[in-house]
């Protein structure tokens with residue numbers, strides 16, 4: 202009798218233990234903003250509130266939505282006061298970072314006034330609150346018409362606090378490559394320092410482009426997420442490259458460990474334009490868009506999210 206009791210007690214202890222040590226699993230929350238909200242940039246504020254910003258839509262020049270639980274998001278409202286005196290038209294792929302308390306920087310793409318249709322530049326707008334209003338600077342931060350324009354900027358803070366901005370050169374607008382570049386910036390989050398470095402560029406396997414860069418650091422590795430193939434099709438995807446150093450060299454990860462996300466996984470359609478966020482080295486969440494009509498981008502692109510991306514030894518996966 203005694204030994205049976207002992208065994209049952211031990212089994213109980215093991216059962217308790219296995220429940221007390223939860224296994225981290227990637228969870229898809231589906232279309233959490235189920236309306237047109239393309240190229241979402243997300244950030245988690247110091248008070249734990251999540252903010253998402255998207256390409257211009259009927260919700261505004263830069264629609265913003267927020268969430269306290271990463272599940273339920275508010276109805277998007279505009280947060281960019283104007284496109285800026287240098288620019289014309291609408292905004293693409295904004296990204297917002299909290300640089301210091303009360304200083305939020307938005308990196309955004311717009312067409313330069315008076316230039317050809319591919320003269321896209323990266324602009325800066327700043328705000329005291331993540332809900333804006335964001336006020337644009339008078340001049341663009343980065344232009345590169347000679348190589349096809351620049352789009353898809355995002356910010357990155359390296360371990361130790363160094364700040365960087367990443368972007369895509371729009372070479373596909375002139376039949377040229379689409380390198381993804383990085384440059385060190387000052388403590389204000391936008392003053393360019395030194396020279397830019399190319400991290401990756403498109404190979405034949407990428408279907409014409411690499412774009413929408415988003416970088417995170419996790420346990421000794423830099424993960425550079427990007428999208429490849431044509432954004433309006435079901436081939437659009439989220440892939441990644443890895444490095445041990447912020448400025449590279451980066452190595453694209455290949456099958457079976459990449460792409461990270463393709464059509465069909467979690468019920469997505471043409472997933473892309475991702476932003477990954479490392480929350481205090483505890484977990485990594487991601488937002489991206491997926492075609493609402495399940496076929497192409499013509500019916501709009503909803504914002505989807507996943508919690509707990511699994512990363513280790515230079516591999517990122519849904520687990």
Ligand SMILES: *[C@@H]1O[C@H](CO)[C@@H](O)[C@H](O)[C@H]1NC(C)=O
Nearest residue numbers: 265266267275276277278332
């Ligand atoms: C969240 O967004 C809504 C608009 O969608 C806005 O009215 C509200 O002020 C925002 N909340 C915070 C905490 O920024």
Ligand SMILES: *[C@@H]1O[C@H](CO)[C@@H](O)[C@H](O)[C@H]1NC(C)=O
Nearest residue numbers: 433494495496497498499500
């Ligand atoms: C996109 O999908 C819709 C819905 O199936 C279809 O009607 C439309 O023709 C498609 N557009 C293109 C450009 O393929």
